[in-house]
Amino acid sequence: xxxxxxxxxxxxxxxEIHAQLSTASxxxxxxxxxxxxxxxxxxxAITLGxxxxxxxxxxxxxEYAIKMGLACNCDITREMIFDRKNYFYPDLPKGYQITxxxxxxCVGGEIPINLKEGGxxxxxxxxxxxxxxxxxxxxxxxxxxxxxxxNRAGVPLIEIVTEPVIKDAYEAQxxxxxxxxxxxxxxxxxxxxxxGSMRCDVNISVRTVGAKELGKKAEVKNxxxxxxxxxxIDFETKRQIEALEAGExxxxxxxxxxxxxxxxxxxxxxxxxxxxRYFPDPDLSPVHVSExxxxxxxxxxxxxxxELYHKYIKEYGLPxxxxxxxxDTKELATYFEELSSITKxxxxxxxxxxxxxxxxxxxxxxxxxxxxxxxxRLAELIKLVEDNKVSFSAxxxxxxxxxxxxESKSALHLAEEMNLMQDSDTDTLGELADAIVAEFxxxxxxxxxxxxxxLGMFMGELMKRSNGKADPKVANELLRQKLG
Ligand code: ADP
Ligand code: MG
Numbered sequence: 481x482x483x484x485x486x487x488x489x490x491x492x493x494x495x496e497i498h499a500q501l502s503t504a505s506x507x508x509x510x511x512x513x514x515x516x517x518x519x520x521x522x523x524x525a526i527t528l529g530x531x532x533x534x535x536x537x538x539x540x541x542x543e544y545a546i547k548m549g550l551a552c553n554c555d556i557t558r559e560m561i562f563d564r565k566n567y568f569y570p571d572l573p574k575g576y577q578i579t580x581x582x583x584x585x586c587v588g589g590e591i592p593i594n595l596k597e598g599g600x601x602x603x604x605x606x607x608x609x610x611x612x613x614x615x616x617x618x619x620x621x622x623x624x625x626x627x628x629x630x631n632r633a634g635v636p637l638i639e640i641v642t643e644p645v646i647k648d649a650y651e652a653q654x655x656x657x658x659x660x661x662x663x664x665x666x667x668x669x670x671x672x673x674x675x676g677s678m679r680c681d682v683n684i685s686v687r688t689v690g691a692k693e694l695g696k697k698a699e700v701k702n703x704x705x706x707x708x709x710x711x712x713i714d715f716e717t718k719r720q721i722e723a724l725e726a727g728e729x730x731x732x733x734x735x736x737x738x739x740x741x742x743x744x745x746x747x748x749x750x751x752x753x754x755x756x757r758y759f760p761d762p763d764l765s766p767v768h769v770s771e772x773x774x775x776x777x778x779x780x781x782x783x784x785x786x787e788l789y790h791k792y793i794k795e796y797g798l799p800x801x802x803x804x805x806x807x808d809t810k811e812l813a814t815y816f817e818e819l820s821s822i823t824k825x826x827x828x829x830x831x832x833x834x835x836x837x838x839x840x841x842x843x844x845x846x847x848x849x850x851x852x853x854x855x856x857r858l859a860e861l862i863k864l865v866e867d868n869k870v871s872f873s874a875x876x877x878x879x880x881x882x883x884x885x886x887e888s889k890s891a892l893h894l895a896e897e898m899n900l901m902q903d904s905d906t907d908t909l910g911e912l913a914d915a916i917v918a919e920f921x922x923x924x925x926x927x928x929x930x931x932x933x934x935l936g937m938f939m940g941e942l943m944k945r946s947n948g949k950a951d952p953k954v955a956n957e958l959l960r961q962k963l964g
Pocket of ligand 1: 493494495496643683684695696697
């Protein structure tokens with residue numbers, strides 16, 4: 481598309497994100513929520529919606545949803561009901577989904593994101609509500625009928641709905657990855673998009689730059705990766721602009737995304753479908769969230785990635801990149817928190833985490849939570865370098881691996897055993913320096929006449945004679961003195 485045409489339009493995006501809550505049992509009964517079991521084994525009369533059965537609300541579901549609301553700064557609804565959303569589909573055995581229409585558990589709120597051009601922006605949320613997942617239709621090759629697996633029916637979900645304020649694919653992806661980070665920190669959802677624990681619908685419209693009204697939107701359903709969110713937005717942006725340029729109107733419709741071709745296709749238009757006849761579910765009592773209950777949930781809130789991110793920048797003086805990497809997962813941040821409670825050399829700690837520790841974890845395909853070197857012992861190592869007892873290269877290339885392997889020995893003990901202690905004793909180093917100066921009178925003269933580059937040669941000589949163990953700082957100073 482020509483740039484001058486593209487530049488006439490701006491994109492508006494709103495996301496609807498479904499996250500499966502990682503409760504052990506379903507939202508209205510004790511059936512297991514475990515993923516990957518044989519079809520139709522995690523089911524019961526309630527999950528199947530048999531006549532005469534009554535749902536019983538899982539308290540954990542409400543608590544998890546409130547945690548997400550607190551993390552996003554939402555207003556928590558204190559009196560709520562559940563509503564039936566009526567539609568017919570084979571994967572929905574009751575003929576309706578129990579959701580929240582008028583009284584979503586969380587209202588408003590925001591997700592702060594880092595912008596590509598620097599700085600941050602808070603993406604406004606409309607609401608977060610609780611609902612139940614549907615079963616899964618399966619179209620198997622060689623099978624004439626559609627089969628249905630109801631294991632997923634009744635698995636609890638929260639749906640996080642943003643306002644239509646997202647401006648491009650980058651922002652949309654960032655919102656999604658921030659939400660995934662949050663649910664993982666809160667331990668309310670595993671955030672695994674490939675397995676469908678988190679799914680994203682993208683609502684997208686375009687309008688001419690500066691227009692007041694929003695354009696008509698298309699809703700692209702069930703995107704199962706952050707990358708596909710970007711692909712769907714890129715495709716829709718182009719499709720909608722081209723349609724408007726050709727004088728066509730955009731249909732408000734629901735569209736499917738094809739993972740292979742990267743193309744979206746129309747499924748159904750909104751006007752035709754949108755009559756869900758919502759009404760309060762008469763089988764469930766209204767839920768009251770007492771002050772006491774809310775406070776007890778608040779008391780279980782962990783430190784959130786954003787708080788830690790800002791703390792590392794403001795209090796620890798770390799660069800933004802370090803803060804971002806260190807807060808990427810809760811486990812990484814927890815390790816770093818422990819490390820920083822022992823050694824106050826935050827930048828050195830961060831360098832160790834982002835350098836040797838990360839490479840070690842990558843190379844051995846393990847996660848930080850399975851890393852056997854305790855923050856305490858890593859701190860000893862950092863201290864040895866800080867005190868110039870061991871050089872950083874010896875520490876990172878030799879001592880670190882030994883420390884990981886030898887769980888019972890201290891860093892100092894190993895450094896001595898491996899002969900890695902640096903010599904900063906001015907007497908011994910001074911004697912070596914004197915000997916070298918006496919041995920190369922020509923070079924000393926040249927140095928004094930201005931060939932300062934010769935210092936490197938003297939340093940090399942001293943290093944060699946100290947078997948690489950001279951403290952470079954001390955050696956450098958001594959040599960300068962002796963050379964005059
Ligand atoms: P619907 O009635 O189609 O479900 P909602 O008002 O409930 O629409 O909004 C659903 C999602 O669509 C929200 O994430 C919202 O931000 C987004 N949205 C609404 N209008 C637009 C628009 N014109 N362009 C882009 N996104 C929109
Ligand atoms: Mg909607």
